[in-house]
Amino acid sequence: MTTPILEIKDVSKDFGGVQALQSVDLTGLAGEVHGLIGPNGAGKSTLIGCITGVNRIDRGEILFRGRRIDHMSVHKRARLGIARTFQKIRLAQQLTVFENVAAALASRWFRRPSGYLRVFTSLSSKLVTDPVYEALEAAGISSLAREQVTSLPYGKRHFVELARALVAQPDAILLDEPATGLTDAERENLMALVRRITANGSLVVLVEHDLELVGRLCDRVTVIEYGRKIFGGTPLDAQQDPHVVKAYLGSSKFAQKEASGVPAA
Amino acid sequence: MSSAGLWTLRLVCLALMAALPFVIGPFWLQMMTQALIYSLVVFSINVLTGFCGLLSFGQAGFVGAGAYTFGVLSIAGAPIFLCVLAGLALPTLLGLLLGLPAARLKGHYLAIGTLGFGVLGAQMLNNMVDVTRGPMGLLGIHSVDLGQNGWYYVLLVISFGAMTGLNAMERHSFLGVMLKSVKYDEISAESCGVATFGVKLLAFCGSAFLAGLCGVLLAAYMRFLTPDLFVPTESFRYLMIAVVGGAGSATGGFIASLFLTAMPELLRSLGETNFRLLVYGIMVLFVLWFVPGGIGGLVERVIGHRAGTAPARPQTDNAAHIAAPGVSR
Numbered sequence: 001m002t003t004p005i006l007e008i009k010d011v012s013k014d015f016g017g018v019q020a021l022q023s024v025d026l027t028g029l030a031g032e033v034h035g036l037i038g039p040n041g042a043g044k045s046t047l048i049g050c051i052t053g054v055n056r057i058d059r060g061e062i063l064f065r066g067r068r069i070d071h072m073s074v075h076k077r078a079r080l081g082i083a084r085t086f087q088k089i090r091l092a093q094q095l096t097v098f099e100n101v102a103a104a105l106a107s108r109w110f111r112r113p114s115g116y117l118r119v120f121t122s123l124s125s126k127l128v129t130d131p132v133y134e135a136l137e138a139a140g141i142s143s144l145a146r147e148q149v150t151s152l153p154y155g156k157r158h159f160v161e162l163a164r165a166l167v168a169q170p171d172a173i174l175l176d177e178p179a180t181g182l183t184d185a186e187r188e189n190l191m192a193l194v195r196r197i198t199a200n201g202s203l204v205v206l207v208e209h210d211l212e213l214v215g216r217l218c219d220r221v222t223v224i225e226y227g228r229k230i231f232g233g234t235p236l237d238a239q240q241d242p243h244v245v246k247a248y249l250g251s252s253k254f255a256q257k258e259a260s261g262v263p264a265a
Numbered sequence: 266m267s268s269a270g271l272w273t274l275r276l277v278c279l280a281l282m283a284a285l286p287f288v289i290g291p292f293w294l295q296m297m298t299q300a301l302i303y304s305l306v307v308f309s310i311n312v313l314t315g316f317c318g319l320l321s322f323g324q325a326g327f328v329g330a331g332a333y334t335f336g337v338l339s340i341a342g343a344p345i346f347l348c349v350l351a352g353l354a355l356p357t358l359l360g361l362l363l364g365l366p367a368a369r370l371k372g373h374y375l376a377i378g379t380l381g382f383g384v385l386g387a388q389m390l391n392n393m394v395d396v397t398r399g400p401m402g403l404l405g406i407h408s409v410d411l412g413q414n415g416w417y418y419v420l421l422v423i424s425f426g427a428m429t430g431l432n433a434m435e436r437h438s439f440l441g442v443m444l445k446s447v448k449y450d451e452i453s454a455e456s457c458g459v460a461t462f463g464v465k466l467l468a469f470c471g472s473a474f475l476a477g478l479c480g481v482l483l484a485a486y487m488r489f490l491t492p493d494l495f496v497p498t499e500s501f502r503y504l505m506i507a508v509v510g511g512a513g514s515a516t517g518g519f520i521a522s523l524f525l526t527a528m529p530e531l532l533r534s535l536g537e538t539n540f541r542l543l544v545y546g547i548m549v550l551f552v553l554w555f556v557p558g559g560i561g562g563l564v565e566r567v568i569g570h571r572a573g574t575a576p577a578r579p580q581t582d583n584a585a586h587i588a589a590p591g592v593s594r
Contacts, residue, residue, distance in 0.1 A: 052456060074455035084456055092449035095442075102439065103446040107458025119440040128439065164457065 003030040004066075005172050005203040006051065006082075011060035013043075013050055013227075020046040021227045023060070028172065028203040033194060035218035035235065036207045039248050043227040044207045045087055048174050051205075052084050053077045065171065078107040083165035084174040087207070089157045091149045097160050098145040099123075101132050107168040131167050138196070139163035140189055154181045162193065172203040179210050191217055215254025223248060271568065275429070282421055286414050293527075294413055300526035301420040302482045307507045307518040308427055309475035314504075315512035316435055317468035318448030319368070323379035324503050326386030327356040327473045329495030331480025336403045336490050337396060345409065352481035353474060360473025361466065368465035383497045390492035402491040406484055416486055423482070424519065427475070431515040444468060509552050510560050517561020524560075525549070 006028035013021040021043045028034045036044050049055035051062060053074040062070040069077050083104070091100050102123060108131070109115035121127050136142040139159045149157060158178055165173050175194070179187055194204050194217055208214050214221065215235045223231040223238060225247040231238055235254040238244045286294055306328050313319050335352035339345065367378045390397050397403060411419060435441040443464055446454040451461045484490055510521030528548070532541035556563050 054452060054455075073460075074452070075458050075460045078456055078458040086453065086456075090450050090453035092446055092453070094449065095445060099442050099445070103442050103454065103459060104457035105439070106443060110458055110460075119438070119443065120434075121439045123437050123439065123442065168458065 004028065005030050005064065006205070007061075007063040007066075008047070008051070009061045009063070011047070011050060011057050011062065013046060013055055013057050019227050021050065021057075021224075024224060024227070024229045026222050026229070026232070028205055030171075030203060031198050031201050032219040033198055033204045033206055033217045035214045035221035036205055036224070037209070037211075037214060037221055037248065038224040038230075042224045044224065045176060046227075047224070048084065048176050048205070048207060051077075051174060052082060075107070075110075078168065079111050081107075081168070081171040082174070083107070083168045083170035083172070085158065085161040085165055085176055085178055087176040087180070089154075089161060091157060091160055091164075093148075093150045095149065096145065097136070097141065097147050097149060097152070097163075098132060100149060100160055101135055101164045101167050102128055104164045104167045105131060107170075131169075135163040135167035138166055139193065155183055155186045158182060158190075159186070162190075166197070170202065172205065173197060174205045174207075176207045177209065178206070179208055179213050187213065211249070211252050212255040215257060218257070274568070279421075279425055282425075283418070286417055291413060293530075294417055296527055296530060297523065298413070298417045298420055298486065299483075300523045301417070301424045302479055302486060303503070303506070303526060304424045304519050304522035305427060305479035305482065306476045306503050307510060307522050308431055308515055309472040309479070310503055310507035311431060311510075311512065311515050311518050312444075312475065313468050313472035314507065315514065315518075316441065316444040316448065317465060319465060319468060320376050321379040321472070322376055322497065322500050322504065323363070323381070323383030323386065324472075324476050325495045325497060325499040326383045327359060327476035328480040328483065328499070329386050329390055329492070330356045330359055331477030332484040332490055332495070333390060333397055333403065333480075334477075335481045335484040336406045339407045339484075340403065340405060345407070349481055349485075352484070353477050356473045356477025356480065357470050360469045360471075363473075364466040364469030368462055368469060380497065380500075383500045387492055387496045390495060397492070400492060402489060404489055406488040406490070408485040408488055420482065420486075423478075428515045428519045435513070435515070505549060508559060509549055511558050511562045514559065514561020514565070516564055517559045520560050520564070 004027050006026070008024060008026040010023045010025060011021055012019070012023055024047060026034070036047065038044055046055060050057050053072060057070050061068055064077070064080055064082060069080065105128065109118050118127065133142055133145070136145055139162045141156060141159045141163060144152065144156065149160065152160070158181070162178065178190060182190060191213065194206070198204055206214065206218060218235055220233060221231070221235050221238050222229060223244050230247060231241050231244045235257060239249065239254055285297060289297070306324055309324055309327070310321065313321050331352045334355045335348045338348040338351055363379070363382050367375055370378050391399050393399070435444070443459050446457065446459055447461050447464045454461050506521045506525045507518055509525060510517030510519070529541065529545055532544055535541045535544060552559070558565070
């Protein structure tokens with residue numbers, strides 16, 4: 001668990017005079033769950049946007065597996081192996097779960113130009129169904145494959161986004177508040193899923209307000225406030241840090257990190 | 266409805282259409298033949314607007330480019346296959362050139378941009394008198410002699426084939442999923458590795474190709490062209506047919522082309538005044554009010570497909586084993 005997958009170095013971003021991020025550093029390692037936490041408006045989602053390419057950075061560097069990506073377009077970064085879910089769910093509502101997940105095969109297929117020949121692949125070909133059902137199985141929603149997204153409860157839609165991120169077989173998955181609106185059972189499923197992803201050597205960056213979830217899942221956390229990184233380390237150390245307590249935690253506490261043995265799925 | 270049932274339905278419709286020349290007179294056969302030609306430009310709107318979500322007010326420009334390229338070259342004595350090739354290539358190229366700026370536009374800006382293209386096209390056909398003979402019209406286009414019935418059957422096969430192909434592409438291919446993912450949410454499509462700009466360019470080219478094909482066939486069938494046939498009002502008429510048919514449905518576009526082309530003529534029994542156009546307009550409005558999904562949406566409801574839903578689960582042995590319905594592990 002020592003290979004850096006994602007390196008954010010001295011990144012700054014402003015939106016018309018508002019400094020959303022100021023020299024933020026973050027290193028995500030293979031196989032770790034890295035929490036990104038902080039008060040509302042601290043710049044967490046902006047940072048996710050900078051990593052995925054939705055926001056262009058003003059200063060600094062972002063490296064993915066040692067390669068600079070900060071000049072690349074969103075789809076190029078996705079094809080390199082960065083997948084994400086959205087805080088506010090972004091799925092094609094009128095399409096089926098299957099179609100939504102299948103669309104993300106683009107990031108896997110189009111890594112090489114020869115993959116463009118696959119655009120005419122039939123949706124019922126094994127080239128599509130095998131990876132899509134595998135991802136749906138992993139997210140525990142294969143029985144919903146034929147449902148239209150509009151017919152699903154909110155919590156399930158998070159899992160559709162997760163399946164869509166998984167189908168690309170990414171090296172890094174950025175989860176932007178994935179536990180919002182989930183039932184307790186769904187939260188447990190989410191945690192099991194995140195552990196399985198990291199067990200395969202991928203990096204998970206988790207933006208979350210739920211401290212129990214962060215404490216139980218994350219190996220390390222980065223805390224930001226007003227666009228500045230104020231802490232980087234384990235959740236337990238964060239709890240001892242007076243600055244973090246003052247800025248964000250208050251009297252709340254992280255839950256204890258659980259042994260990261262992979263539960264039988 | 267099962268896939269076999271759908272194919273039976275399609276073949277029955279095709280057989281009924283094929284029997285038409287034995288039932289209707291030459292005037293109506295000519296009408297239906299033109300409707301089949303125009304169905305292709307309606308398909309071009311299905312591709313661009315219905316599948317990919319890009320609104321175009323300039324399709325007549327592509328049709329005109331295809332028609333006049335075919336016409337001018339054929340009068341100059343070029344062999345017919347060359348006329349056809351050029352008549353398809355030029356609109357496709359124009360689609361690419363229009364797409365380069367237009368694919369970056371959204372909403373009203375895109376609408377105005379494509380409208381500008383349509384106006385420009387009509388003006389050029391009118392004013393490039395040396396090439397197009399302008400308002401005097403292009404006479405004496407050489408073409409193949411198929412006879413009225415022959416043309417009808419050839420166009421029936423082309424139009425029906427294009428409709429079936431587009432349906433399959435939209436519902437059952439990865440390309441269809443990519444186009445639709447761009448329509449519904451560009452940011453999310455980009456994060457899935459879909460190059461939205463590239464997909465839009467492709468949609469522009471494909472759409473222009475179909476519209477160009479419509480133009481080529483129009484020129485070859487009518488053998489006479491005037492710039493009036495390609496003015497912006499024509500673009501609006503095509504768009505109206507596509508919307509009545511249901512923008513995302515090639516089947517609906519096909520049916521709407523036939524009906525909306527025949528309707529103004531059928532209504533002539535109401536007298537030769539503009540009253541019939543008023544009735545026509547009201548009928549179109551009623552369709553839009555009461556069948557918002559268009560004719561295609563209605564057809565899908567009748568045959569049991571939900572709008573926008575692709576039958577996605579294959580029943581191959583392997584998929585059935587990893588994903589039996591109702592079992593999630």
